[in-house]
Amino acid sequence: MTGFSVKGFAKNHRRPIETLAEIRDHLRKLDFIHEKEDGGPLSVRVTELIQSAARLENRLEWGPAAPLVLPVLGATGTGKSKVFNSLIGRNISPSGFKRPTTLAPVLYLSREYVRPAVASGFLPGYEKRMAEDGVNFRIERLGELVIVPADNSAFGPGLLIDTPDFDSVLAANRAAAGDVFDRSDAVIFVTDAVKYADQAAWDYLDLIKKRDKRALLIVNRVRNRLSLEDFRRRLSEAGLDRPVFDLSDQPRLGDAALFSPDEPALKALDRQIKEWTGGLREQILAEEAGKDWMEFRAGLREGLLPALAKTAKELAGLRSGLEASAQAVHEGLPQKLSVSISSELKHSLLAQIQALFLRWDLLRYPRRLMSLPFSLVKDKVLAPLGLVQGTKGGRSSLDEEIERLFAANAESLVAMFQDYHGEVAELFNAGPLGRGLAARPNFADLAFTSDRVRSGYEKIRAELEGWVGGQAKELARNLNLGEKMTFYLAQVLSLGLFISIQVHTGGGFSFFDGLLDSVLAPIMSKITGSALSRDKVKAFEAEAVGRHLALCGELFDAQAQAYLDFLSQAEQGLTAADPLAGAFEKLDRTFESLK
Numbered sequence: 001m002t003g004f005s006v007k008g009f010a011k012n013h014r015r016p017i018e019t020l021a022e023i024r025d026h027l028r029k030l031d032f033i034h035e036k037e038d039g040g041p042l043s044v045r046v047t048e049l050i051q052s053a054a055r056l057e058n059r060l061e062w063g064p065a066a067p068l069v070l071p072v073l074g075a076t077g078t079g080k081s082k083v084f085n086s087l088i089g090r091n092i093s094p095s096g097f098k099r100p101t102t103l104a105p106v107l108y109l110s111r112e113y114v115r116p117a118v119a120s121g122f123l124p125g126y127e128k129r130m131a132e133d134g135v136n137f138r139i140e141r142l143g144e145l146v147i148v149p150a151d152n153s154a155f156g157p158g159l160l161i162d163t164p165d166f167d168s169v170l171a172a173n174r175a176a177a178g179d180v181f182d183r184s185d186a187v188i189f190v191t192d193a194v195k196y197a198d199q200a201a202w203d204y205l206d207l208i209k210k211r212d213k214r215a216l217l218i219v220n221r222v223r224n225r226l227s228l229e230d231f232r233r234r235l236s237e238a239g240l241d242r243p244v245f246d247l248s249d250q251p252r253l254g255d256a257a258l259f260s261p262d263e264p265a266l267k268a269l270d271r272q273i274k275e276w277t278g279g280l281r282e283q284i285l286a287e288e289a290g291k292d293w294m295e296f297r298a299g300l301r302e303g304l305l306p307a308l309a310k311t312a313k314e315l316a317g318l319r320s321g322l323e324a325s326a327q328a329v330h331e332g333l334p335q336k337l338s339v340s341i342s343s344e345l346k347h348s349l350l351a352q353i354q355a356l357f358l359r360w361d362l363l364r365y366p367r368r369l370m371s372l373p374f375s376l377v378k379d380k381v382l383a384p385l386g387l388v389q390g391t392k393g394g395r396s397s398l399d400e401e402i403e404r405l406f407a408a409n410a411e412s413l414v415a416m417f418q419d420y421h422g423e424v425a426e427l428f429n430a431g432p433l434g435r436g437l438a439a440r441p442n443f444a445d446l447a448f449t450s451d452r453v454r455s456g457y458e459k460i461r462a463e464l465e466g467w468v469g470g471q472a473k474e475l476a477r478n479l480n481l482g483e484k485m486t487f488y489l490a491q492v493l494s495l496g497l498f499i500s501i502q503v504h505t506g507g508g509f510s511f512f513d514g515l516l517d518s519v520l521a522p523i524m525s526k527i528t529g530s531a532l533s534r535d536k537v538k539a540f541e542a543e544a545v546g547r548h549l550a551l552c553g554e555l556f557d558a559q560a561q562a563y564l565d566f567l568s569q570a571e572q573g574l575t576a577a578d579p580l581a582g583a584f585e586k587l588d589r590t591f592e593s594l595k
């Protein structure tokens with residue numbers, strides 16, 4: 001049920017290439033996100049699928065004309081290079097005491113295969129280097145792939161590869177061994193009498209079984225037949241039915257020496273390779289391509305597509321959750337900012353209008369003269385002792401009240417933002433995708449800090465106060481005659497009142513700044529207010545409240561938008577998933593023609 005038929009593969013191998021490339025493109029556009037729970041990062045899954053699609057594409061492109069890819073695989077120092085050289089009958093890939101000796105895959109192949117082997121689709125990602133006159137490695141050139149062309153290779157359509165150690169201390173070596181294994185058609189597995197039971201060896205033996213890979217197993221340096229028997233027993237226990245050959249230990253064999261071509265293991269190996277590359281080649285190619293397809297298909301259909309659908313659902317849930325909680329916060333803004341600033345702003349407005357009209361206050365000087373002895377006592381004696389505030393540094397109680405209200409509002413805003421951050425964190429932590437997103441480094445920067453909220457509110461305040469100033473000028477300029485009359489009359493009355501109080505207290509009233517502020521200032525502003533029409537004041541108040549709320553709303557919306565924009569990035573990454581399912585269906589149908 002797995003493989004393709006030799007005939008179908010030979011005839012139709014090019015047909016799925018276009019759709020496969022299209023799918024690979026969609027996969028590349030998926031930008032992820034990880035999900036801790038479901039067997040690891042989704043992005044790892046996507047990367048693996050892209051690689052396996054590329055591998056399959058290369059198999060399909062090369063088609064039935066391809067040589068068989070036959071790597072010699074094994075743990076470090078088991079004698080892979082020596083087996084590889086002995087098989088070819090020439091010292092091609094250095095064999096030595098240094099661990100690891102082989103630092104790159106070494107490809108031995110007929111010259112006719114050089115061009116497709118150098119092409120980017122075959123074992124992609126490696127720096128491919130031709131080595132006509134001998135192979136050498138350099139540690140600073142990891143990530144290479146060395147190509148040794150042969151004019152008449154004894155293995156014809158067989159592409160032999162000496163691989164780096166799959167259990168290497170070098171990650172690049174381990175990765176190269178894995179890549180070559182994934183692209184192989186059949187495997188020559190080399191172990192020795194000491195390492196045959198190692199975990200790394202069994203990881204690969206298990207893979208051979210799982211992928212149903214053709215393989216020939218060689219145990220090198222056998223001194224005692226018992227270890228060989230033990231290996232065979234383990235293989236049969238694991239259900240791994242592959243031919244096993246051994247090479248006995250040859251203590252005097254130098255690095256440059258080869259195994260004798262008469263060794264039964266080498267003879268068997270030679271025979272096996274010729275059988276594979278001979279009559280079986282096209283069948284193996286069709287089968288291996290079929291297995292790659294089945295693996296890719298399962299990875300996409302059972303792995304990725306359902307995971308993507310789940311992700312899309314979770315993303316949509318996150319978005320609607322975010323939108324709902326932002327809306328709730330926005331709607332609650334008038335209650336949260338319950339400390340009304342409108343009446344204070346109104347007083348400030350009236351005080352400013354008043355100030356505009358009192359610029360020519362003739363009674364200012366007599367008033368000051370009357371209170372001079374008291375302010376002197378206050379400023380020179382009491383203020384330095386800290387008992388009262390000096391006259392000049394003092395602010396009116398109206399200023400202080402406005403200050404206090406703005407500060408209170410700033411703190412309610414800060415608290416509101418903090419509540420909102422808590423709510424957002426809860427939303428994101430409710431599912432694996434959200435948790436993954438929240439774990440991204442740029443997520444933490446999305447929440448406005450308390451300082452940012454405070455400085456945002458400072459700007460709101462400055463803007464409001466600027467607006468109030470403008471309104472005061474505007475209103476003062478546009479007072480109608482009746483309002484002006486009332487205003488001047490009120491000024492005269494209030495000044496008269498002030499003077500009579502001062503006279504009765506002998507100027508002592510100036511001593512009590514607080515009283516002056518809290519009794520007189522409101523009276524003055526009331527009088528000024530009464531000069532203005534009620535409608536004008538009401539309209540001002542309504543607009544002041546509206547402006548304050550709108551500005552605070554804008555500050556909050558910027559915060560809510562930051563989260564939504566962050567989510568949009570993830571959604572953007574998912575858009576490639578939409579055409580993926582359709583393209584997959586099409587691909588699935590096309591592959592039917594290869595069976």
Ligand SMILES: Nc1nc2c(ncn2[C@@H]2O[C@H](COP(=O)(O)OP(=O)(O)OP(=O)(O)O)[C@@H](O)[C@H]2O)c(=O)[nH]1
Nearest residue numbers: 077078079080081082095096097100101102250255
């Ligand atoms: N005495 C003896 N030495 C061997 C035998 N097989 C390999 N060697 C030596 O063991 C060392 C390692 O052999 P290599 O062929 O380089 O082994 P390898 O598996 O390719 O090693 P890496 O490329 O480092 O993974 C070399 O010094 C070889 O000469 C053997 O059967 N007998």
Ligand SMILES: [Mg+2]
Nearest residue numbers: 080081101102
């Ligand atoms: Mg080697």
